[in-house]
Amino acid sequence: MTTDLQPARTALETHVEARRALRLLIVDDDIVQQELLKRAAGRSKFEITVAGSCNEAIGHLQADSFDCVILDLELADGDGVEVCAAMVKSGYSGALIIISGTDSQRRSAARNYARSLGIEAQGLPKPVDLASLRVCLANLGKDIQGLPAIHDWGGAFVGRTKEAHRADATPAARSSRRQRAVSRP
Secondary structure, eight states, rough: OOOOOHHHHHHHHHHHHHOEEEEEEESSOHHHHHHHHHHHHHTEEEEEESSHHHHHHHHHHHHHHOOOEEEEEEEETEEHHHHHHHHTTTOOOOEEEESSOOOHHHHHHHHHHHHHHHEEEEEEEOOOOHHHHHHHHHHHHHHHTTTTOOOOOOOOOOOOOHHHHHTTTTTTHHHHHHHHHHHHE
């Protein structure tokens, strides 16, 4: 008994061709950081657009759609948080990775603000650990394709809902995490 695999092969090839490249917007005014981020993201097969300012990023968000935005908080013409507000106004529904050399409290506040707007957000300090960034981007790609995440360490897990992020931001959730951490041996 022989089985004709051609119909299955054709269906698989059609599915692979129909899958579009994931789109990434990198917002950073430092050219060296832009290049590092582009190289790290290039390995994840993203179609990359770069913006060097808040105004340029907002223009791209209004004109195009993206699956992910990598956003520096400190830009020459404004604060990255302004870009978060513009993301909501433009109907953005992708993920956000905040990168910044500012202190962790500022990154955390920006991440919580983005989550309060309904944007799935993560944060990484500068200088960016390229391995962590690659994990974030790989997980994002897996999540969009409906596949399980690769890693969930270091806050890099992407496959969570916006509601779960918001629930984690409540004072009760923070208190519960602190109690679990204290009670560990």
